[in-house]
Amino acid sequence: MSIPVVDPARYQQQLEAKRERIERQFERFAPPALEVFPSPPSHYRQRCEFRLWHEGDDLFYAMFEVDPDVPGQKRVVRLDDYPVASRRINALMPRLREALLESDVLRRRLFQVEFLTTLSGEALVTLVYHRPLDGAWEAAARWLQRHLDILVIGRSRKQRLVLERDHVWERLEVEGRTLHYQQVENSFTQPNAEVSRAMLAWARDVTRGSQDRDLVELYCGNGNFTVALAENFRRVLATEISRTSVASAQQNLAANGIDNAAVGRMSAEEFSAALKGEKGGRRVSEMALEEYDFSTVLVDPPRAGLDEASCRQLSEYSRIVYISCNPDTLERNLEALSRTHRMSRFALFDQFPWTHHCECGVLLERIPA
DSSP states (O other): OOOOOOGGGGGHHHHHHHHHHHHTTTTTGGOOOOOOOOOOOOBBSEEEEEEEEEETTTEEEEEEOOTSSTOOOEEEEEESSSSBBHHHHHHHHHHHHHHHHOHHHHHTTTTEEEEEEEEOOEEEEEEEEOOOOHHHHHHHHHHHHHTTOEEEEEETEEEESSSSEEEEEEEEETEEEEEEEEEEETTTOOOHHHHHHHHHHHHHTTTTEEEEEEEEEEETTTHHHHHHGGGGGGEEEEESSHHHHHHHHHHHHHHHHSSSSSEEEEOHHHHHHTTTOOOHHHHHHHTTTTGGGGOOOOEOTTTOOOOOOHHHHTTTTTEEEEEEOOOHHHHHHHHHTTEEEEEEEEEEEESSSTSSEEEEEEEEEOOOO
C-alpha cells in the first residue's frame, strides 16, 4: 500500500483529476452533468488501524509501504500523527502511546491498535494482542478507559473483552434532521462521515416523490441509507447477509423512530430468488413480499459489483439507485443495465482523498417502451 500524502493546498487539483477520470470513463453512457461532492482535505477518516511497532523500550504506530529501493519489499513507516484520521484520533494517538509506554501490562505483546470515532467526539479503541488477556489486563484497561475518556475493547486469539460497550453512536445532520447510527466495532461503517452525509442527502434528493410506492434495498449494512430514505417511501424492505449488520440496522431503525422499514438477513442472490418465487422458507415468509409494491431498488454492493443475474433482477424496477465503491465494476454493470435504463443523475463522492479510489452514485430510470 501507499500511505496518502495529505496536502490541503492541492486538494482541488486532486479532486479535479478524479472528476476528469470519471467523466472520461463513463462518457459513452451519455450521463448527465457529474455532481461532485468534496471531502474535507484532511482529518476525514473516523476509523483507522495501525500496527504497534516495538523497538527495545520504545513503541510507535506504524504502517507499511512498498520500499522504492528494494522491489517487492515493504518498509515500516513510523507515524506520530496521521492527517488522514479524524482530529479525535490524532489527539488520542500520543496520549495512548504515552499510557502504553508506562504500562507493561497493556503494552506486552500488543501488535495492533484500532480507532473508531464520531463527529461528536466518541472514541472506541481496540487493542489487539498476541497473548491471552487476564484480570491484570482488564484492570489496567479500565484505568486506561477512564484516563483517556474512551471505550476500550481487548482482542486476542479466541478472546474479545468488551469493557463497557462495543459500539459508538454517530449523529449525522442531513437536510435539517439528526440521524442516529450505532456503529459496531469490527464491522463496516462509512469511514468519511462528512462525505457520508452528502451521500445520504443526494440519495434522499433523487428518490423524492415516491411516498405511494416501496423501496427495496440490497446490501443495506447497518441501515445507513435505510434510515435516511424511509420517509421518502410508503415502505422499505432492506436485506443484508451479515448478522451483526442486521442487528445494528434494526437498532438504528428503532433509534430513529422509523416504523415503515424492515430488515431481513438474506444475501442479494437469495433475495432475488425469493422475489421470483424460487426460494421459500421461514425468512421468506416473514418478509410478506406479496404486500409490497416496489418502484425503486437501491444497491450498494461490494467492490466486486453485481453478477449478471443480479443485474437482470435490477432491470425489472422502474428506478435504480446504484452506489458504487468501484467505478470499474460500476462501468461493467452499466453495460447490462443501460439496455433497459438511462442515467438521469450521476455523482462522485470523494470518500478517499489522496488515493485513486472513487465512490459514485447513479440514478437509473427505465427507458419508456
